Amino acid sequence: MQRYSGFGLAKHALSHNENWQRMWRNPTPKKKYDVIIVGGGGHGLATAYYLAKEHGITNVAVIEKGWLGGGNTARNTTIVRSNYLWDEAAELYEHAMKLWEGLSQDLNYNVMFSQRGVLNLGHTLQDMRDIQRRVNANRLNGIDGEVLDTQQVKEICPVLDCSPNTRYPVLGASWQPRGGVARHDAVAWGFARGADALGVDLIQQTEVIGMRIEDGQILGVETTRGFIAAETVGCVAAGNSGVLARMAGIKLPLESHPLQALVSEPIKPVLDTVVMSNHVHGYCSQSDKGDLVIGAGIDGYNGYGQRGSYPTIEHTLQAIVEMFPTFSRVRMNRQWGGIVDTCPDACPILSATPVKGLFFNCGWGTGGFKATPGSGNVFAWTLAKGYAHPIAAPFSIDRFVSGKLIDEHGAAGVAH
Amino acid sequence: MLHIYCPYCGEHREESEFRPKGQAHILRPKDPDNCSDEVWADYLFFRDNPRGLHHEMWLHATGCRKYFNVTRDTVSYEILETYKMGEQPKITAQSRAAGGEK
Ligand SMILES: Cc1cc2nc3c(=O)[nH]c(=O)nc-3n(C[C@H](O)[C@H](O)[C@H](O)COP(=O)(O)OP(=O)(O)OC[C@H]3O[C@@H](n4cnc5c(N)ncnc54)[C@H](O)[C@@H]3O)c2cc1C
Numbered sequence: 001m002q003r004y005s006g007f008g009l010a011k012h013a014l015s016h017n018e019n020w021q022r023m024w025r026n027p028t029p030k031k032k033y034d035v036i037i038v039g040g041g042g043h044g045l046a047t048a049y050y051l052a053k054e055h056g057i058t059n060v061a062v063i064e065k066g067w068l069g070g071g072n073t074a075r076n077t078t079i080v081r082s083n084y085l086w087d088e089a090a091e092l093y094e095h096a097m098k099l100w101e102g103l104s105q106d107l108n109y110n111v112m113f114s115q116r117g118v119l120n121l122g123h124t125l126q127d128m129r130d131i132q133r134r135v136n137a138n139r140l141n142g143i144d145g146e147v148l149d150t151q152q153v154k155e156i157c158p159v160l161d162c163s164p165n166t167r168y169p170v171l172g173a174s175w176q177p178r179g180g181v182a183r184h185d186a187v188a189w190g191f192a193r194g195a196d197a198l199g200v201d202l203i204q205q206t207e208v209i210g211m212r213i214e215d216g217q218i219l220g221v222e223t224t225r226g227f228i229a230a231e232t233v234g235c236v237a238a239g240n241s242g243v244l245a246r247m248a249g250i251k252l253p254l255e256s257h258p259l260q261a262l263v264s265e266p267i268k269p270v271l272d273t274v275v276m277s278n279h280v281h282g283y284c285s286q287s288d289k290g291d292l293v294i295g296a297g298i299d300g301y302n303g304y305g306q307r308g309s310y311p312t313i314e315h316t317l318q319a320i321v322e323m324f325p326t327f328s329r330v331r332m333n334r335q336w337g338g339i340v341d342t343c344p345d346a347c348p349i350l351s352a353t354p355v356k357g358l359f360f361n362c363g364w365g366t367g368g369f370k371a372t373p374g375s376g377n378v379f380a381w382t383l384a385k386g387y388a389h390p391i392a393a394p395f396s397i398d399r400f401v402s403g404k405l406i407d408e409h410g411a412a413g414v415a416h
Numbered sequence: 417m418l419h420i421y422c423p424y425c426g427e428h429r430e431e432s433e434f435r436p437k438g439q440a441h442i443l444r445p446k447d448p449d450n451c452s453d454e455v456w457a458d459y460l461f462f463r464d465n466p467r468g469l470h471h472e473m474w475l476h477a478t479g480c481r482k483y484f485n486v487t488r489d490t491v492s493y494e495i496l497e498t499y500k501m502g503e504q505p506k507i508t509a510q511s512r513a514a515g516g517e518k
């Protein structure tokens with residue numbers, strides 16, 4: 001792998017940038033692999049990378065029906081934070097946060113991780129009580145967090161309407177300074193390049209259409225390019241997880257919904273942090289290019305169409321204009337949807353299944369981008385050893401039968 | 417914007433009058449105290465979530481405030497039929513595969 005550096009940049013400039021290496025190969029699939037990952041989004045690529053890097057398992061294929069990172073990884077609003085309420089979730093997201101903090105160095109790829117801080121606004125007394133409870137829980141778990149009053153929120157984010165005359169006045173916020181945003185495509189590409197360099201085959205334009213299972217053991221997957229064998233298969237397919245589960249005769253506690261986002265025309269810097277509000281239900285940040293990145297809520301109905309409905313967009317923009325009245329005349333440039341796999345307790349599933357050798361990493365719903373490195377890291381461990389990493393263990397499918405749910409609807413109240 | 421036919425009002429109305437309420441025809445276990453944890457979990461949490469035809473409940477929230485059922489394609493979002501509570505769908509994945517009604 002060609003290493004990137006400032007010196008390399010200068011050297012390639014001298015040869016008119018004509019000698020850059022391709023970031024990854026485009027291999028023909030082998031007949032058999034030790035491990036197959038289905039889904040080449042951020043989580044699948046991170047899983048492959050850590051399998052090769054930390055467990056020495058390099059005979060691995062990532063099978064992607066479209067292009068790498070073209071699913072929710074490329075469609076999300078890139079908010080990264082770890083201020084979840086319950087110990088199990090806090091540990092999982094904080095594990096990811098620690099990996100984010102060294103990720104660009106580790107991958108030799110700039111993922112543009114920017115710890116510009118995340119504000120979660122409170123608009124009612126109950127909001128503020130919940131915020132206090134969550135920040136206290138975060139601190140007990142060693143996760144940074146502060147409870148801010150209206151004045152402090154205003155100092156951090158002057159463009160936010162903090163006046164008492166609004167319909168839902170801002171009473172305060174929780175503030176996680178280590179939170180922020182990252183460049184979503186770069187995350188997929190960085191993991192892909194790293195995995196490829198360690199020997200992983202990244203197989204694009206190839207859809208998994210069936211699973212071969214004998215005596216309760218997975219033997220491989222049927223694809224649009226024929227059968228590919230592996231006795232360990234990890235499905236990391238976000239909104240399409242249920243479709244894959246059905247191929248293996250398994251039902252998941254998931255529903256797939258469209259989730260939308262919008263970006264505006266680029267404007268001068270006005271917002272140097274991330275602002276989220278559960279109550280009016282909107283969230284916003286500004287990208288390095290200057291566009292406002294705005295996230296909507298899910299459409300209530302099930303959908304696989306990668307587009308959402310207009311009433312949802314309208315509702316979202318009402319919330320954004322309520323929070324930032326100065327944005328009312330900014331024009332929107334683009335709008336799109338991704339298919340998110342929502343779980344009843346708003347927590348992911350990292351789990352073995354009744355089929356031996358078949359594992360699922362899914363249910364991240366509206367908020368899994370922030371977990372990408374952590375999810376890949378613990379899932380790789382799980383695939384390598386055949387049983388759950390201690391951080392992943394509480395997220396098994398069994399929790400829906402035992403009743404040991406991890407209810408994160410509060411920390412995940414607004415889709416992000 | 418979806419246009420949805422409410423079988424009680426007998427009219428097409430705009431999506432924003434309605435609320436989707438998830439998979440239809442889920443039966444509550446007859447004897448909850450004596451069913452297994454698996455059966456109870458299946459009732460509470462596990463869903464079909466098909467990519468294709470879906471039978472689902474909708475609520476006419478700002479209209480007649482009644483629940484009814486819809487058969488909808490979850491990829492094209494096309495609504496194929498709506499029917500009252502207690503009725504069964506005419507269009508199913510099987511009938512479609514058999515080349516019967518669309
Ligand atoms: C609008 C929007 C905003 C969001 N905002 C945030 C946010 O601010 N912060 C945050 O943390 N999270 C956010 N999320 C959630 C986040 O995007 C996801 O949780 C995360 O990206 C999931 O990553 P993944 O790799 O699991 O899935 P994906 O990136 O969707 O990858 C799954 C891949 O599997 C492939 N696949 C599916 N079926 C098959 C098959 N049969 N064969 C082969 N390949 C298959 C797909 O093509 C896809 O590329 C948002 C999501 C959306 C849609």
Ligand SMILES: [Zn+2]
Pocket residue numbers: 422423424425426476479480481482
């Ligand atoms: Zn009606």
